[in-house]
Amino acid sequence: MSRLLQTPFLPSVSLPTKTRSSVPGFRVKPRTIPIQAKIREIFMPALSSTMTEGKIVSWVKSEGDKLNKGESVVVVESDKADMDVETFYDGYLAAIMVEEGGVAPVGSAIALLAETEDEIADAKAKASGGGDSKPPPPPPPASPPTPAVESPVAVEKKVAAPVSVKAVAASSVHPASEGGKRIVASPYAKKLAKELKVELAGLVGSGPMGRIVAKDVEAVSAGGGVQAAVAVKEVAAAPGVELGSVVPFTTMQGAVSRNMVESLAVPTFRVGYTITTDALDALYKKIKSKGVTMTALLAKATALALAKHPVVNSSCRDGNSFVYNSSINVAVAVAIDGGLITPVLQNADKVDIYSLSRKWKELVDKARAKQLQPQEYNTGTFTLSNLGMFGVDRFDAILPPGTGAIMAVGASQPSTVATKDGRIGMKNQMQVNVTADHRVIYGADLAQFLQTLASIIEDPKDLTF
Numbered sequence: 001m002s003r004l005l006q007t008p009f010l011p012s013v014s015l016p017t018k019t020r021s022s023v024p025g026f027r028v029k030p031r032t033i034p035i036q037a038k039i040r041e042i043f044m045p046a047l048s049s050t051m052t053e054g055k056i057v058s059w060v061k062s063e064g065d066k067l068n069k070g071e072s073v074v075v076v077e078s079d080k081a082d083m084d085v086e087t088f089y090d091g092y093l094a095a096i097m098v099e100e101g102g103v104a105p106v107g108s109a110i111a112l113l114a115e116t117e118d119e120i121a122d123a124k125a126k127a128s129g130g131g132d133s134k135p136p137p138p139p140p141p142a143s144p145p146t147p148a149v150e151s152p153v154a155v156e157k158k159v160a161a162p163v164s165v166k167a168v169a170a171s172s173v174h175p176a177s178e179g180g181k182r183i184v185a186s187p188y189a190k191k192l193a194k195e196l197k198v199e200l201a202g203l204v205g206s207g208p209m210g211r212i213v214a215k216d217v218e219a220v221s222a223g224g225g226v227q228a229a230v231a232v233k234e235v236a237a238a239p240g241v242e243l244g245s246v247v248p249f250t251t252m253q254g255a256v257s258r259n260m261v262e263s264l265a266v267p268t269f270r271v272g273y274t275i276t277t278d279a280l281d282a283l284y285k286k287i288k289s290k291g292v293t294m295t296a297l298l299a300k301a302t303a304l305a306l307a308k309h310p311v312v313n314s315s316c317r318d319g320n321s322f323v324y325n326s327s328i329n330v331a332v333a334v335a336i337d338g339g340l341i342t343p344v345l346q347n348a349d350k351v352d353i354y355s356l357s358r359k360w361k362e363l364v365d366k367a368r369a370k371q372l373q374p375q376e377y378n379t380g381t382f383t384l385s386n387l388g389m390f391g392v393d394r395f396d397a398i399l400p401p402g403t404g405a406i407m408a409v410g411a412s413q414p415s416t417v418a419t420k421d422g423r424i425g426m427k428n429q430m431q432v433n434v435t436a437d438h439r440v441i442y443g444a445d446l447a448q449f450l451q452t453l454a455s456i457i458e459d460p461k462d463l464t465f
Helices: 117-129 150-156 175-180 187-196 214-235 251-263 278-290 294-308 352-366 445-456 460-464
Strands: 010-016 032-037 041-044 053-059 072-077 081-088 091-096 103-105 107-112 270-277 331-332 334-336 339-341 384-387 405-409 413-420 426-437
Touching: 041 117, 053 187, 053 405, 072 107, 091 117, 103 445, 107 117, 107 150, 175 334, 251 460, 270 339, 270 445, 278 294, 278 445, 294 331, 294 352, 294 384, 294 445, 294 460, 334 352, 426 445
Parallel strands: 331 384, 384 405
Antiparallel strands: 010 032, 041 107, 053 072, 053 103, 072 081, 091 107, 270 426, 334 339, 405 426, 413 426
16 A cells, blocks of 8 residues: 655744743743644655655646545656555645656655645745755756658657646546546556546557557647557657667666566576467367456466475575465566566466456556556566567576566467377477576476476366366
8 A cells, every 4th residue: 555654743833931940049041842833744655665766657636735634646656556645644735845757765755745724835935945855856858859851751750739838637537547448558648648638538559559658649639639649650660769868767677677686696497398288279269258368377277286386386585494385376477668567366276267367457457557556566476477479489587586486488389299109290389488496496396397287288177167
């Protein structure tokens, strides 16, 4: 759950108190006792265990707005997701100290909350006069584009309506959920859509998996409507990348970078296995119409195999001991705009395949909208990474810190095989490679686990019951 921290009230008023002399003839100098004014600092919350800083995506409220306890104040981008942050107190948003797009360390002040309207001026004076907390410097302004002769197509692609500087009233409903149907869009695209008054419903995105990005919103605002956004996708010969430019990591990319470096400290090894998928493919075709996904089938098969080999589902965190995890939570890597995240199918061995498929679709939608809650991405005990849909036949995956193993799944492809009667036949086969923590899991452990997994996939009757 997102949290807003508070410091002790900040002093603003002091009153003299009565004095008395403890020694006859000796006069005690009057002293003052500060009366605490109810001005609170709103801190950047820690939204995950790995979060060290957060980025302000948008302020839901404006300076001077009345706040009620439990009401959303700001949307913060952590290293994994965008989350609404609520206030634990009634009051007024007196001063915003970190503007939209700004980055602040966890625990630093991003705004001031006043209990009454009379204290707003004092809070603003504190914010502008510098108290103990200083906001990070605002990001440098974007460099103006260098004039150049461009083709008519390129010029048309870059045209966008100027962004209005007039403040738009904040809405409690995000554009990504208009009309009760989730629309996947980047946080900046949502913000831009509110500023330019563009309806996201019905808009075709040009980002990964149809995600709506900023240029789609700009294209519609420029007067081309939905067709213009589609045209941007079709006309664009290459992403809008300035060659030779240096691009800082996003918050999510920074977290991925730190995790990958941390994983280098773990001694790992890899074991590969070839699995025949004819029976699994037939089952998938049979129940696909009921909403079952191949990802859910693979996660279910993996979970059932892990139940028989608990050491592969274990984890070593301190280098001195390891834990047999009590739950089998299968995390599945998902590529999203600007990073990677691993939504978790919890208790995958116990949930039926139909519920598991529905849950997976829900998690993917939330992941691409950057709305996953911490428990939905940081509780995995075993990880799957599948590039088979891109035609990749085999690859190795890097072990996520804090877990015991990760399995890389390649594409299922027709292969020539020798049959039991000595003839040549054709079967669909896929390659899987498991990377494991060698401090806990040994070669024989993985070999036995993969044998069990292969038997489940090649005779998948247990996946649907």
